[in-house]
Amino acid sequence: MRTTRWLLGVCLVCAPASGAQGIDFDTDVAPLFSKAGCNAASCHGSAAGQAGFRLSLFGGDPAFDFRSIVSELEGRRVNHAAPLQSLLLAKPTGGLDHGGGEVLDPDGPAARVISQWIEAGAHRKELRRLERLIVSPASFSVDSAPASLRVRVTAVFSDAQRRDVSDTAVYESHNDAALAVDGAGGVRVNLAGQHTAVVRFGGQAVSFSVSSPLGAEPPVLPASASANWVDEEVNAKLLALRLAPAGPCGDRQFIRRVTLDLAGRLPEPAEVERFVADASATKRAELIDALLESDGFTEYWTHRLATQLRVQNPGGDPEAAEALYRWLREQVAADQGWDAIARSLILSQGDTHQNGAAVVHRFFPTAREEAEYVSETLMGVRLRCANCHNHPLDRWTQDDYHGLAAVFAGVDRGRVVRFTGRGEITHPRTGGPAAARIPGDRFLAGGADGRQEFADWLTSPANPYFAEAMAGRVWEALMGRGLVSPVDDLRVTNPPSHPELLQRLSTHFADDGYRLRPLVRLICNSAAYNRGDAPASDAGAADDRFYSHALAKPLSAEVLADAISDVTGVADDYAGAARAINVVDRTVSAPALEALGQCLPGEPCSSAEGGERGIAAQLRLMNGDLMNAKIAAPAGRLHTLIGRGDTTPRIVEAFYLHALSRPPNPVELADWADRIDTTTDPQERTGRLEDFLWALLNSHEFSANH
Template identity: 40%
Template sequence: MLSLLSLALLINESAATPVDFDTQVMPILTKAGCNTGACHGAAAGRGGFHLSLYGSRPDRDYEAIALALEGRRLNRRDSAASLLLQKPTEELNHEGGTRIDLDGSDYQTLKQWIELGAPRLGQRKLTGFRIVSSTRVVHDLQQPVQLSALAAFDHGSEQDVSGWTVFTPEDSSSVTVDHTGLTKVNRRGRHIIVTRFLDRVEAVELIAPLEESAATPHEQTTNGPIDAFVEQKLFQIGLHTAHAADDFTIVRRLFIDLTGRLPAPNDAIAYSTDTPVDKKERLVDRLLASREFTDFWTFRLAKMLRVASTRRNAKAMQAYYVWLHAAVAQGVPFNQMARQLLLGEGAVLENGPANFYAVTADARAQAEFVSRVFLGIRLQCANCHDHPLDSWTQDDYHGLSAIFARVKRGDIIRVTQSGEVIHPGTGEPALPRIPGQRYLSVSRQSTPEASGTERDHRTLLTDWVVAPQNPYFARSTVNRMWSHLMGRGLVEPVDDHRATNPATHPELLDWLTQDFIDHGMHLRHTIRQICLSDAYARSSTADQSMPEFYATAIPKPMMAEVFLDAVSDVTGVADDAEGSSVRAVSYAGLTLDSRALTLLGGCTVDDSCESAAVDADDLSVQLHLLNGAVLNHRVTHADGYLRTVLASEMAAKQIIETFYMRVFSRLPNEAELGFWTHQFPSRDKATAFNAVAEDFVWSLLTSEEFAMNH
């Protein structure tokens, strides 16, 4: 036996280590960029050669490389003459340029694989992937950071795969990474580097503090876990915190954030003159208990849940809205609301939650809707290919769609015994699947005798979605609340939770999530926690260059509906939507068509719409505000508040102070008062006085300060 082995070795000493296609060949192609969306990983491939995006389907890629077109891409007799080698080395004309060095080790590996017969051995499977960094905090920008990629395989070994890992900085001007993982930070701040090896992606955060010792631990004024986490990050990055906002700013901020309304002047004055140390706590509790809070947060959830009336579905949407309003008013925990929605069925005119299925066109749209709203993830990429920046697969996407395939839409939402979606990868009906978890048992010929869960897989899905252990549901919910109140999500965008989009403050997000779960998933609890933090109460006047660290408050543009209501409150002229003077935030539940809201950029009915603010950069919006009826009509309205004030013979100073309080929830400072007082003519020139007064109010309403919740 030994002699036979020796003989075999003598015959060809170079016939050495087998090369594994999945874990050795594929990483070379990915590192070379062959399977990116711009090259052969495009949906239609390129140059007649189609690879799966970032090598997510090595089985198909093996066929494309080794078998397709009768093996044209490999030359078994002369490996160097293979297209697989000649193209990326540009020995043959290659539109993608030189991707692999003719003298490099990767070339030799590919060549050796071909010479060994180009097999797909399946020698080992990747079981883990992690990035080890020489440091995560970079003090000296001159010192490079070594990132090492370590891959664990199923036979127990761990290998440094840095040379075959793709390192992609989010901002390539701020960070450069060479092919070995040696990283140079060029700019101070927080930097994310997305790394990829085979089907694993990992985000690496590097912090380069702005200034050494700009903040020190003893400066921290910890007001609770939220502030502790925020200040810890501020200390790490070296940012000073802004001073606390004044009382006028806080009261305006709280009113807009919690009720979608400007505070009445009396409320603002009362708060500023109030002395108890817990006055903010008491105001927050008062607002959380108010009818206006229910209206506004119903409106916010309605936007997210697509409660959007059209002529066609007006009564159904009213039922949807009424149910949602009652749930918010009663403080129904969010997981219970989600459960009712996910299991919604019945007549859409009578059963509000059933409309959760009436606002989407089909099962795939429902899957995307559910994943965005309740999981905070964008699953739609996985419709056509495995998600390139996360672990979601086509099986996940179409499996989730299959769960909704038996839901029949119409006047009555019902679950039938048939319905399927076709998996484009297999051409077969997709198997129902809880994303990232497991397949569900399926009975193709479902009968009434089949178990309830088998007939309606939504039950199992719902149990998974709303469970406290679900890694997405509570997390994405608190992140949305944080985003609304703080102006930016800890994960941003709020519906894009993924491994390659890490939270700015992961520990804070973890804590908020657990706190939300521990307190029964009540929205009001988490909203209160955030509103009472020091981070929420900071001034917004300081430098906004790094808003993601919350050193200052982030000014938030008002949503279009809130803006319109605020204009109505200031001018005393309600929006006249089809002759009905209701608040704009209630339109979602009503069949009202508001021209003003359309002009300002309200949401469409086709999509979840969580932050449609007045777009200050939109020229048409600006023109309408400057010259259109949205403001002019209300400012000059005969029944408007300005006319009442002018009729009262109020002096210019009083008019100025009155409208400053109504518009900005504060009194004018000396300069402002002096400026405006100077503009007003004497009272006896009534026409001129009134004209200036109109200009004055118009000026306040077109200012940035009014349009922003700062």
């Protein structure tokens, strides 16, 4: 056994002021295992533990850790008579073989605190609770990178004690190459931009952010850079990062962008030309209003909500799925508040062939799966991370996860949905029934239908998650990137890029009755939404999250398929639906949609993720019948134009207008004419025109919304 030489002096971080008798397991001892990495997922914090010893992940459950240390292995992990010979100390300090090597300095203050705690009886006295962590500063900027600074972490306890735990906290950067943090809170900013790090202590986690300007000089914002209060928040960030905003996009780009975003379709060439010719200063706002009141908005945003809610055939019952989709369409058409929609989804009962809102209870065979679904789709949080252990990076506990599942345990999930009160959820930690609980808030009285209380809490203006989750989804749909990414992962350790903007959008959404149309109108009328997609500076080219220019949004599989049909003039039949966005049962939709990256039922797809196409989808676009058969169709637009004798320039211009909402520029037109008209063979010319249309439909300009 190594001889331990205690350092002189008292470590404010590790040693309680009241001496050994005042050492508290939860707040003094357990955090030391996190600092040493003992309870990480790769060590004893894994689901199976290591070498027969298991700790809660990142110290999220001190009660479990105490039992593992003191009660298991017949108590041999602690030796009250000779603390330094305890397995708990001898292994991590290198006194005995240890798979993780020496992770505690035998002469260090952490080993001393643990030794004193064992010597004092290894009790769990619960002298105090950790109430919150404070990182100072929580956000700051540096003039340029590289730069160095330091953060301080203060733990606030229930006994009014405030302790500097900077040396004991654990630091994790989201991007070590951009922002490095050492074990004592020393920060090294290596790259310009905005970066985040997480701080953990005592089972809690907080984050801090550091920014460094991307541009060399502060930009001068023109009057066109601001149209409403949304731009106040966006522009404040641009100024801080020295990013010049792009100017407004052209009319052709705008009408294509907003029609795709609001109606899920390409504008007709005649619509484009009328809009371009209109000299009114208010024409963009008027177009937004017209689209918001159109059937196209109702149809497309019903599709978007159905995708968000992962609508599927429950148990192979298409009639139930149709009822839910029909009900959703009615809610969107009436501009029903999202709070009322959510309450109906949670509380509805009855025959699911008549009451569409009740169908969601049939999506999943177990209450646990429904709890995960509700938390992700309606709260915007990933509660499933608290199934096996307390959430390592958020406030959610196993009590929250299994308690929410218990809220739905009494639901009979047959064709006729009803609350029976029968059924229970076994809590894996206690082995007994889990008590119904509103996550992060309170336990509910037993025997009652807890869905009503949960729905009241969920849709309350005091709930910080409900409005933020939906406002964030709408922002991502229109702007191409969420203020929080992923959009269904709201947590303190995944902070928004523009926290004040997200808060204001959420408040606006709630104050307007949680209605979609006012929120969409506000965002679409902002200068940020109206910007062009070309960065205004070299620094702006690196901007993928601060909205200095419009981000290209890949068209979803359904919108792209419909756009191909519209441009080629060859419609599809999706199991009776004329357009892909009207497909209810996506499990039996055309294989081509899946190849294009369709978000399948049961998958949590966001706007940013749903349109991404891999190699298989791109090959399908290039070589599959989805496109080639339509291009070659005798009754399609291309062969109709060829048959009536249109010139190559007229054909090229027609397809540019249909596909891109703009005419070809002179260079493009001349290039296509050179490629196509160098043959006198009609059949060869037809083949070249088909190649032209194929190239146009495979272009990034066509398959994305810019």
